[in-house]
Amino acid sequence: MGSRKTQLTVAVIGCGTLGTAIAAGILDPKDNKAYEIKRLVCTVGTESSQRRVETVFANHRSRLTVFTAEHNVSAVQEADVVLLAFKPFKRAEVFEVPGFKEALRDKVIISIMAGITTSELSRLSFGEQAVSKGEASLQSVRAMPNMAARIREAVTLYTSTPGTSKENIDFASWVFSQVGEAYPIPEKSFDICAVLVGCAGSLLLLAIDGLLDAAVAEGVRRPEVQNLVVNSAIGMMKLVPAGDHPGVLREKIASPGGCSIRALMELEKLGVRSAFTSAILAAAEKSKNMSSTR
Numbered sequence: 001m002g003s004r005k006t007q008l009t010v011a012v013i014g015c016g017t018l019g020t021a022i023a024a025g026i027l028d029p030k031d032n033k034a035y036e037i038k039r040l041v042c043t044v045g046t047e048s049s050q051r052r053v054e055t056v057f058a059n060h061r062s063r064l065t066v067f068t069a070e071h072n073v074s075a076v077q078e079a080d081v082v083l084l085a086f087k088p089f090k091r092a093e094v095f096e097v098p099g100f101k102e103a104l105r106d107k108v109i110i111s112i113m114a115g116i117t118t119s120e121l122s123r124l125s126f127g128e129q130a131v132s133k134g135e136a137s138l139q140s141v142r143a144m145p146n147m148a149a150r151i152r153e154a155v156t157l158y159t160s161t162p163g164t165s166k167e168n169i170d171f172a173s174w175v176f177s178q179v180g181e182a183y184p185i186p187e188k189s190f191d192i193c194a195v196l197v198g199c200a201g202s203l204l205l206l207a208i209d210g211l212l213d214a215a216v217a218e219g220v221r222r223p224e225v226q227n228l229v230v231n232s233a234i235g236m237m238k239l240v241p242a243g244d245h246p247g248v249l250r251e252k253i254a255s256p257g258g259c260s261i262r263a264l265m266e267l268e269k270l271g272v273r274s275a276f277t278s279a280i281l282a283a284a285e286k287s288k289n290m291s292s293t294r
């Protein structure tokens with residue numbers, strides 16, 4: 001990829017929730033200085049998903065093709081960059097299709113499959129033997145975005161296979177910067193950091209659900225307070241990147257003899273803090289083992 005605006009064909013293999021969000025980001029980028037998506041080829045599992053993607057991107061019809069999975073190989077063949085965005089458990093099925101691995105050989109691969117390491121990507125693409133003999137060389141980036149990509153507010157972590165060029169890593173970073181913020185991270189800390197950005201949101205949503213139950217118990221309807229609760233939580237959280245330490249902030253909010261300290265003491269009594277820690281550690285453990293579960 002050169003220093004002038006680079007025109008690229010991108011294939012999204014598995015254009016589901018996240019694939020669609022990322023495709024929307026690069027088709028209509030916030031930063032259009034360096035790259036332009038000349039063509040986007042998407043694949044999905046079913047015809048109903050094919051219609052969904054065609055409808056979502058109706059405005060980009062002239063540079064978009066949506067296929068079902070039987071066309072994964074030709075989609076990859078057409079592309080400069082391939083985004084692997086199907087579910088990790090599907091990987092053997094997708095990679096075992098004759099011609100798929102071969103089609104990937106000279107492409108830049110970006111994988112968002114949770115728990116799939118860059119070595120597993122090399123193994124899938126070249127086979128065990130080639131990897132152990134050091135004959136596998138992939139230009140690939142492993143990334144972990146989150147669902148907020150749908151509103152372009154994701155945090156994405158990424159790492160790359162050794163030997164991946166700076167320009168290819170820069171492109172991957174650009175892709176995820178179109179749907180939020182992108183941060184490079186070493187692969188050794190990927191599992192814990194990935195679950196923090198990928199799963200922690202669902203834990204916090206569970207907390208929100210519990211808070212809303214209290215409103216209902218006190219006779220207030222959930223929809224009346226849902227956005228108030230969520231928006232006040234978002235506002236409070238934003239104080240942290242603005243410079244407030246979370247622990248200090250919590251102490252400031254909990255005034256002597258007040259309501260907040262009572263609520264916090266209740267949560268500590270119920271072991272909520274260590275429950276969050278255990279939940280994330282369990283998720284990180286699962287992430288570490290996913291590449292070896294075939």
Ligand SMILES: NC(=O)c1ccc[n+]([C@@H]2O[C@H](COP(=O)([O-])OP(=O)(O)OC[C@H]3O[C@@H](n4cnc5c(N)ncnc54)[C@H](OP(=O)(O)O)[C@@H]3O)[C@@H](O)[C@H]2O)c1
Binds near residue numbers: 090
């Ligand atoms: N969800 C998250 O918050 C999150 C966060 C970080 C990373 N991830 C990772 O992102 C990836 C996508 O997650 P998602 O939530 O977007 O899943 P999703 O909505 O289920 O999307 C998966 C897509 O793959 C398609 N598909 C199924 N079989 C296929 C095949 N053989 N070839 C090509 N496409 C096929 C599905 O089509 P049909 O629906 O028609 O079968 C669907 O469009 C996963 O690997 C996940 O680990 C997810």
